[in-house]
Amino acid sequence: MKKSLITSVVFGALLAGNAMAADMPVKAPMLMKAPPPSFSWTGCYIGGGGGYGMWNQETFEETDPGLVAAAPTQTGGGRGWFGTAQVGCDYQLSTPIFGSTIVIGAQGDWDWGRLKGSPNISDENIGVDETNNWTWGAGGRIGYVIAPQVLGYFSGGYTQAHFGQVNFVSDDTGLSTGVALLAHTYHGWYLGSGYEYGFTFLPGLFWKTEYRYSEFSAADLSHIVLATNVTDGVASNSKKFIQTIRSELVWRFNWAH
Secondary structure: HHHHHHHHHHHHHHHHHHHHHHHHHOOOOOOOOOOOOOOOEEEEEEEEEEEEEEEEEEEEEEEEEOOEEEOEEEEEEEEEEEEEEEEEEEEOOOOOOOOOOOOEEEEEEEEEEEEEEEOOOOOOOEEOOOEEEEEEEEEEEEEEEEEOOOOEEEEEEEEEEEEEOOEEEEEOOOOOEEEEEOOEEEEEEEEEEEEEEOOOOOEEEEEEEEEEEEEEOOOEEEEEEEEOOOEEEEEEEEEEEEEEEEEEEEEEOOEEE
16 A cells, blocks of 8 residues: 555656656757858969069179170179069868978069169279169969968079160260160079968958069170160170069958868
């Protein structure tokens, strides 16, 4: 009798508990916030900005024809500001060793400005000035993702630099001699190092800064008599070097997957 009573009490308590549980309000399921889009360096971009540059040269006079050195090597150079525009594409690799921290890419850029200075050519004539008008380069880069939106990189490639005509004046009178070094485009290579940072307030916008060193093959340039367009018997061997520091804003088209 007692056993049946205890069983009835326990069974009744279980039924009451289930009824109360059924009457309790049910909380709505928690909605998880969607994760932010993963940042990616893969994509193509355009950019524009400017910087400061300096060119230097090593030059010596030669016989023309023959191109036999006729004077010691002199050094000269110029300085100035320039504008730049760039296009390129990058690809962020996924590797077993480095994960997704390596970025490779290809780029091309065009600089324009007036990097102006003295060629310092030893002769009875002196040059008024020499100006680097434009430079372009095309090459590649390899970078390391320091943080999701910070890339450090090295770059390198082929480059050309155009220098304008140098008009000589007399060392004694300061008057034009009618002799000039004609404008010339030099061919060479460049190496660079820099960083790129992606802004969080405007996805797709980046800030890029790079130091670049360029070295060009030496060229033998005749001193031309402008009235007759023939050499005056003298030539200059000129080897150019350019260093620049540049910053630009970059717009990357597909900044995230």
